[in-house]
Structures are given as C-alpha cells and as structure tokens.
Amino acid sequence: MKYLLVIFVFILLFLGCRKDKVFFETTPYALEIPSHFPQMQIPTENQLTEEGVLLGRFLFYEKRLSGDNSQSCASCHSPLAAFSDPNQYSTGIDGIQGDRNSMALINLGWQTFFFWDGREKTLEEQILQPVINPIEMHESWKNAINKLKADEKYRNLFFRAFNTQDFDSTHASKAIAQFLRTLVSATSKYDIMYKSIYGFTLTPQENTILASVTPDEWAGYDLFKSLNGADCFHCHNGPLMQINTFSNNGLDANPLDFGRELVTNNPNDRAKFKVPTLRNIEFSAPYMHDGRFATLEEVINHYSSGIQMSATIDPNIEYASQGGVQLDATQKSLLMKFLLTLTDHEFINNPKFQDPN
C-alpha cells in the first residue's frame, strides 16, 4: 500500500512539472461578402484566419519561393495590373517565356477551376504549380520551405497560422489561398448599376455614384447585354462578370493551342479556354489566353468582325458565321465606356493587398 502511495505521488509530481505546450489561438478572418454576391464556398479544412491571411500575403510577395530568389507570385500578378502581367507572356527565372498570358487574380473564391485550361480544381492545388514549374519560378518546394524555415519571421508566422514548426508546401499553399480569397472586387461603378437594377438599397455614397453614371455608360451596358447588340452577356454577366465554363471565342480557324482539350483529351474541347472576369479589364491588358490583343479596342473589333469559325466555336456567339456582331463606331465607343465602369479603384489600391514588406 505504501508503494502505491509513493507511485501516486510521483505521478502527481510528473504531471505537475510537465512543461505547458505553447499554443496559438487563431483569429477567424471576417471576410465581408458583398451584398450582391453569392456566398463564397471556403474549404472546411482551410477556413480563413487573420494569421493565415497575413502569412499568405507575405508569401505572395516572397521572392525566396523561386529558384534564384528573384521572383514572387506578384512578379507575374501585379496589383497595378489587376493582379495580372502587363506583358503578353511572363518570363520565368531562367529567361524562358510561357505561352499563355497570366490570369488576373480577382474574386478567386468563387472560381470552380483554375488556369486557362482549368487543369486544377482548387485554389490550394493551383498555388503549388508555379513554384515548381521549370519555366516559371523553377524551385522545389522542399528548397523553398527550407529557405523559409531559416527565417525566424516565417517560423513565427507559420506557427501562429498553423500551430506547427514543421510546416511544408501544403501549409504555404493554404496560406496563399487564404490571402487570395480576400482579393474581392465589388466596388466598381458597375456594382452600383447592378445593385440598382436588382433593387438593392443603396447607401448615400452609392446613390451619388449611381447619379454619376452617364447616359453613354448606360447605353453601353444596354449594348453589352443586348442579343442584337454586342451580345457579351452570355459569358460575362452577374456580379462576377463571368460564368464558370470554357469557351472557344473564335480567335482562330485553326488553333495552335488546344486549350481545354489538352486536359480532357476530348476534341469537343479544342481551343476552349476558361471564361475570365471582365472586372478591372482596364488594367488587365493584354487580353485573351495568349495576350494577343494589346488594347480593349482590339478586343471589341474581334467580337465585332474578327470571329473565326471552327468546329468548337461557342454557340453563344450568335453572329459568328458573319464574323461577329458588326458594331459601328458609335456602338464601339459606348461599349468601351461601359467596360470602363468595371474598374474598381478601391480593389486596385487596397492597402491590405499590397506588399507587406
């Protein structure tokens, strides 16, 4: 009995002396979903936290993720270019160019597939690719993570975000995904027009903006969504100004880039590419998957009279067989004025999205 008592005392002493494990409580990130937007479907295993978003922001601008420490995600997705690349093709660390234009990173939390050909289904999976791509950042995730582990700042940031010192690429991609989901653009002039059409109650400030919408901008919007006008709205509508699908928009009669077909091996997907958002299109030049159009005027001319027929042309392009919707100079001008209402200066200049260093 005495021995039992001694053992019991030792157990108590052992438990009493055990060192408390340091544990950081993460803070849920209050992401404000705009009133006219659908709910964002965030993966349960990667809910947004203040710590995760902050880490993701640092990582987005972190050049040590590349092989020679010269490029970050932001190198090809600049905030000033609506988080895209103003060059037709991005150039990787070895001086090699890709063959598709960098996509604008806007409202990614509502996307259901990623890249022009939709080869990744989640943001977390997409983020893993550019680091290891030999013509982009050309670095192994193992090396990249080791560089981050050598930096006390990152050891602390990862620990606060994920409660681990043994972090890896999955933690990094989760954090960047959290940051990217905060890149919400919903404060353009178009948003006010959209909300007024659907009967949302506008704030006094929004009413002031609504009053500033010019007749030409409204006329451009009418053209934009008119079947017998510019006929743009089949693929670009709603608060996101896009639909989640792939389309062959008549760029080439004999396309060289097979687009979605390269993923599905289905000839019916030939030359189909992800429909991009038109938000902030003023800043996201050049345009199309291969950046072939340097200006919005060239884009409008394409849909007006430059459509090329092919077997997989999108049936939404009603006047494809005539080369396009045949807009006159006045209509083109009105359409341009509407497209500029999609500019969201608050988004472009949001300090929370800029380089934290």
Add this chain to the structure above:
Amino acid sequence: MTVKIKFLFVFSLLIVLSCKKKKEQTPNVATVETIRIEVSPKFGTSAFHLDSVYQTPEGYDVKFTDIIFYVTSLKNGNSVLSNAALFNLRSTGNLLLETNANHASFNQLQGFLGVESTLNHADPSAFPTNSPLNIMNANTMHWGWNPGYIFFKIEAKLDTINDGNPLFDHQIAFHVGTDNAIQSLSSSNLTWNLTGGKYVNTWTLDMLTFLNDGVQSIDLKTENFTHSGTGSEVLTQKVSDLFKSAVQMN
C-alpha cells in the same frame, strides 16, 4: 486493514460506475421518405445518348451535345415538392430532383417548364447556395435581370450531306427563356416506384417528338438558332411548344 479494503472497494466501484457507457436512447423519429424524379431521354423508340448520331425526320444526321432545363414550382395544391430543379443530362445524368417528402402526397403534380416570373427576375445571388437558381449553380443558365434565366438549352450538331463523311458542321443552339416562353406542366396520376429505398417517378423526354410532335416540326437545317431575342420570337415559341410536347410526366 478492513477499512482500507472497504475504501478500495468503494473507490473501485465509483470508477467502474463513472466509466459505464450511458445507454443511448433511441429517438422517436418519424420515417422520412426519399423521393426522386428522373427523366428518361429517348429518340422515338430508341434509347437516347448525348453525342450519339440520330436521324431527323428530314433525313439529316444529328448529334445532340447538351440538354439542360429548369422546372420550377413543382407542387400538388398547397404541398410544395420543389421550388426549382435543374436537369443537366451531361453533368448529372437522368436526375431531375431528389428530396425528402411523402410520395403519397404527390400523386398529382403541377409546375412550370422554365422559371416562373417571380423567381426569374429575383437576385440570383440571394438564393440559397444549394438552390439550382443560385447564380453559382445556374452559371451558364442565367442571362441577367431583364431576360432572367435560360429556361432550357438544347445544343446539337447537324450533318446535312449524306455522303458518309460525318462533318457535323452545322451548329444548333436553342436557348429559350423570357417570361413569355414559360410552359405549364401537370399530371394527375403520377406513378412512384419503390427502388433502392427511394420512391422514383420517371418522366420521359422524347427528342424525336421535339423535332416533330405531329402538330408542328423543326427543320434543323434552316431553323437552328434562337437566343429568344427580338426577331426570333416565332422560332422561340415553336421550340418552346415542341419541348413541352417532348417532356412527359408519368
């Protein structure tokens, strides 16, 4: 010693009692039925599959590539079965809807082929995330506030020259919507079959009837495109009427 033994006995008893798993009480839950409506596509007397070749009444080869449609306000009197359901043959197969309900309450059904006006012009972002009318689920089936939703979409490719060369170079696209194109549906004697624990009602969609229902017909060589806009009202109405003829509640 005796006191110690008694103490140990009581202590052990307490531990055993505290560890005993509580008996779970069986909740008194009413049995919930799962009912399911499927749409069985056919081409006359033949089975129907997307991307397969069929012959139109005019003798052309046709391959249908997409059949998508909305059904809304499905109810029997005041009993609502579903506010909205979206059929998409390519992405969800034969399923129109599956929900929990008592099949005996729905031996009759009324509803709309298309999106009824009150829903058609509502904010598409405001519908619940699991609603087929939510803009994330509607996706390509939503145009905008004024025209609203695309009620049904039929896309196909046509080969008009019977030379053995399967060119299929004619695009067919019927995108029908706007309030005028809504069609009513009703059946007064629905059949529910208990299959795999679910009560299943199967509608039919006859794409041959869609091309010719005995009253009117579409010649796909010349009548091949509508987005329901100005200038295509007649074809839109004809396509809408024929599609209603093709859909049969059973």
